[in-house]
Amino acid sequence: MENFEPRPLRGFRDYLPEEMIPRERMIERIQAVFRRFGFSPLATPALEYAQVLLGKYGADAEMLIYRFRDHGDRDVALRYDLTVPLARVMATHPDLPRPFKRYQIAPVWRGETPGKGRFREFYQCDVDVVGTDSLLADAEMIQVDHAVLSELGIARFRIHVSNRKLLDALSSWLGVEEPEKRRRIYRTIDKLEKQGRETVSRLLAEECGLAAAQVEGVFRFLSTEGTNEDVLSRLSGLLGGVESGRQGVAELQEVLAAASAGGVPEEAMLVDPAIARGLDYYTGTVFETFLADANVGSVMSGGRYDGLVGLFVEERIPAVGISLGLDRLFDALRDQGWVHPSPTTSQVLIAVFDVATARASIEAASSLRRAGIATELYLGGGKLGKQFKYADRMGIRLVVVVGPEEVAAGTAKVKEMSTGEQTSVPILELPAEVRRRLGLDSPS
Amino acid sequence: MENFEPRPLRGFRDYLPEEMIPRERMIERIQAVFRRFGFSPLATPALEYAQVLLGKYGADAEMLIYRFRDHGDRDVALRYDLTVPLARVMATHPDLPRPFKRYQIAPVWRGETPGKGRFREFYQCDVDVVGTDSLLADAEMIQVDHAVLSELGIARFRIHVSNRKLLDALSSWLGVEEPEKRRRIYRTIDKLEKQGRETVSRLLAEECGLAAAQVEGVFRFLSTEGTNEDVLSRLSGLLGGVESGRQGVAELQEVLAAASAGGVPEEAMLVDPAIARGLDYYTGTVFETFLADANVGSVMSGGRYDGLVGLFVEERIPAVGISLGLDRLFDALRDQGWVHPSPTTSQVLIAVFDVATARASIEAASSLRRAGIATELYLGGGKLGKQFKYADRMGIRLVVVVGPEEVAAGTAKVKEMSTGEQTSVPILELPAEVRRRLGLDSPS
Numbered sequence: 001m002e003n004f005e006p007r008p009l010r011g012f013r014d015y016l017p018e019e020m021i022p023r024e025r026m027i028e029r030i031q032a033v034f035r036r037f038g039f040s041p042l043a044t045p046a047l048e049y050a051q052v053l054l055g056k057y058g059a060d061a062e063m064l065i066y067r068f069r070d071h072g073d074r075d076v077a078l079r080y081d082l083t084v085p086l087a088r089v090m091a092t093h094p095d096l097p098r099p100f101k102r103y104q105i106a107p108v109w110r111g112e113t114p115g116k117g118r119f120r121e122f123y124q125c126d127v128d129v130v131g132t133d134s135l136l137a138d139a140e141m142i143q144v145d146h147a148v149l150s151e152l153g154i155a156r157f158r159i160h161v162s163n164r165k166l167l168d169a170l171s172s173w174l175g176v177e178e179p180e181k182r183r184r185i186y187r188t189i190d191k192l193e194k195q196g197r198e199t200v201s202r203l204l205a206e207e208c209g210l211a212a213a214q215v216e217g218v219f220r221f222l223s224t225e226g227t228n229e230d231v232l233s234r235l236s237g238l239l240g241g242v243e244s245g246r247q248g249v250a251e252l253q254e255v256l257a258a259a260s261a262g263g264v265p266e267e268a269m270l271v272d273p274a275i276a277r278g279l280d281y282y283t284g285t286v287f288e289t290f291l292a293d294a295n296v297g298s299v300m301s302g303g304r305y306d307g308l309v310g311l312f313v314e315e316r317i318p319a320v321g322i323s324l325g326l327d328r329l330f331d332a333l334r335d336q337g338w339v340h341p342s343p344t345t346s347q348v349l350i351a352v353f354d355v356a357t358a359r360a361s362i363e364a365a366s367s368l369r370r371a372g373i374a375t376e377l378y379l380g381g382g383k384l385g386k387q388f389k390y391a392d393r394m395g396i397r398l399v400v401v402v403g404p405e406e407v408a409a410g411t412a413k414v415k416e417m418s419t420g421e422q423t424s425v426p427i428l429e430l431p432a433e434v435r436r437r438l439g440l441d442s443p444s
Numbered sequence: 445m446e447n448f449e450p451r452p453l454r455g456f457r458d459y460l461p462e463e464m465i466p467r468e469r470m471i472e473r474i475q476a477v478f479r480r481f482g483f484s485p486l487a488t489p490a491l492e493y494a495q496v497l498l499g500k501y502g503a504d505a506e507m508l509i510y511r512f513r514d515h516g517d518r519d520v521a522l523r524y525d526l527t528v529p530l531a532r533v534m535a536t537h538p539d540l541p542r543p544f545k546r547y548q549i550a551p552v553w554r555g556e557t558p559g560k561g562r563f564r565e566f567y568q569c570d571v572d573v574v575g576t577d578s579l580l581a582d583a584e585m586i587q588v589d590h591a592v593l594s595e596l597g598i599a600r601f602r603i604h605v606s607n608r609k610l611l612d613a614l615s616s617w618l619g620v621e622e623p624e625k626r627r628r629i630y631r632t633i634d635k636l637e638k639q640g641r642e643t644v645s646r647l648l649a650e651e652c653g654l655a656a657a658q659v660e661g662v663f664r665f666l667s668t669e670g671t672n673e674d675v676l677s678r679l680s681g682l683l684g685g686v687e688s689g690r691q692g693v694a695e696l697q698e699v700l701a702a703a704s705a706g707g708v709p710e711e712a713m714l715v716d717p718a719i720a721r722g723l724d725y726y727t728g729t730v731f732e733t734f735l736a737d738a739n740v741g742s743v744m745s746g747g748r749y750d751g752l753v754g755l756f757v758e759e760r761i762p763a764v765g766i767s768l769g770l771d772r773l774f775d776a777l778r779d780q781g782w783v784h785p786s787p788t789t790s791q792v793l794i795a796v797f798d799v800a801t802a803r804a805s806i807e808a809a810s811s812l813r814r815a816g817i818a819t820e821l822y823l824g825g826g827k828l829g830k831q832f833k834y835a836d837r838m839g840i841r842l843v844v845v846v847g848p849e850e851v852a853a854g855t856a857k858v859k860e861m862s863t864g865e866q867t868s869v870p871i872l873e874l875p876a877e878v879r880r881r882l883g884l885d886s887p888s
Contacts, residue, residue: 006496006535006756008489009520014533017484017546024475024485031468036813038790038820040461041468045452045565046490046522046551047510052450066491068512071555076453078490089458091450097787097837099824102461107490111515121489129823136802137823143810261806263814312450343541346482358580362705366587369480370707376482379573379581380543393541 011120091312098131128321139258156292169245371431455564535756542575572765583702600736613689815875
């Protein structure tokens, strides 16, 4: 033990109560939105047969998978996302209703190089609709995206929407048919947000082998100038001669119209042909979401992936989903001062005066808990002064003392920590008094 | 893909919505109790340096740890429980307040042979108080145990309580000083609940090398005949001559008295000297909890472990905690018919009549969601009949149709699935009508 400094693995982290309390609140709000849209919870194992995950994400991603031999020498892997396990679930349980609408909130593991906002273990919150071609489902993803961020009190954000079919049309227009070369172009375009026009321009020429005129064409395709209508009509002019181009534009129009009927304001959505999504499995609508006030990359991303779910059963099972990066979003909210860390949710600390009066203190704590008040009985031992200091440090609002005098008189002393004000109340009236002080009985 | 049958690893399982919905409700209730007692949430990584876990659980347990080399060739391991990671957290973050009261609800991984109710991935719900010797903390664990099971609607259960010091005293009384031999005796005694008196008796003789008179003494020690007072006074008579025996009895008395002051009924607690707890790290109070109506082993277990937390910092940091086996308890409740599986929490399905009226259906869904009603817009496509069948299968109570007639008239049709009754309401009154039907506005 001597030479071992106890710490989490690099890229992993502890979530201490200060952070976990607002995180849990955030998760509860997100879940409430998911449920309001009729999504049901699902949980899958952290470990899967490696074969379940391999061949789904592309070579670069695959290298990041935590893969090992288990006790029975099985080739196993920690889940890399929540989407491929969902596909496996659909194959394992063919009787699930369709459309199958599920949410899952769980950690995933990727052996990336850790950096600011990039961890090897992070939480995803996914909603997916499996088993439908209807673009109403794509639009519902945008509505969920908008509803979640609104529920969290975020006002300024934009959902960037595109369609993979446009990229296919672009490839055809460029005369690029080879799948690997297409993918290389998509991945390069995907870097526009992070690395800027100059880099992408150079990469398109050097690594994708495009001529200057072609690169120029790509940037005409990528332009988001004007309204969404403007962008769509420009895309239509550019790619309308290709079947997949016509389809991509038509689908985008339908999705935007349905999302707008679902209450998503026009200005919260941006048709952005640069949205490619790194992963190989997307086939139609794709989206990413950017906060206006925090430069943290996309906080909710997803799209339609009609080929993935059916892979395990050799059946076409269309699906569309969106994934929220919980940690990234939480960190952004915290950095903006929109999240208030607190080390406890206790509203009352019951002090323990001495051994003789401990019983009365325990009883007082129980009476408050029965009244639905989060109550901590001081368990540390030591003098009253130390106990008040503890309440102060923890930000607990009220301290109740039931010492020898109070026991004799059948009372309890209630101290407001912020003002120092103290009152004595009959012990039987303590729960009502505390509820009154905490405002728990007033109409909300 | 051809020869691969997509399934979870043996000993792992998917939690489908039917099960997840009542599970999430159960977890919310458990969390509410934890918070009411002033515990705060903590989360730790799934993976730790193997060194963090090794040497803490004993040799048998250690063999079950999932351990492997990560991308950076680090020796890493999946957490085996939530207690050792807590100890590591206390060392990593020395500034945490003390007493530190935390809860953690998370999966743990053990490469056990899977069997009925035994999985390789299962969820633990732990509460622990770190940094105090006060037996009020031990008593609070019993209160939390009692409060959680009561909150879940379980009436008939018993918390078996003992103290490791009694086992030490027994060893002294038997003349066994060698630590490994002592542990062997404890582990044998621990099997009493599962394997019965005859087997334990034989093992004590054959594997622990005890003489017949000694074995007889062990069973006198283990007897739970009479009231708790009776058992304590018998233990006092048997072991009161040994310091650790006197201490064990006194501690048990204090813990029971405090738990009883905290509202735990006398008959819910049983002094049971056979409770040894398999893991090596316990030092004082130990408890296990058995349901009267389900033979599933202990559903909440724990105890005091004063040596473990300080291991990483070479400081004595006393602690006491209790762990709830979520899966085991859930399965027991389900098998008793106390948990009602349901595939969705949606209360309303909005049918989609055709493309032309889709917009009106989306708007209706949004208006219900804004009114706080869990609403599913049918995303599957297809005729109304199919959509009604879906609602029926999912157990959704109301179906709303906004077809061409309704759009023309500015109304919506509401169908009660159980009776088939249909009503038309003005579209603007739909949310109020649905809330009324679901009883959402009546005082609870």
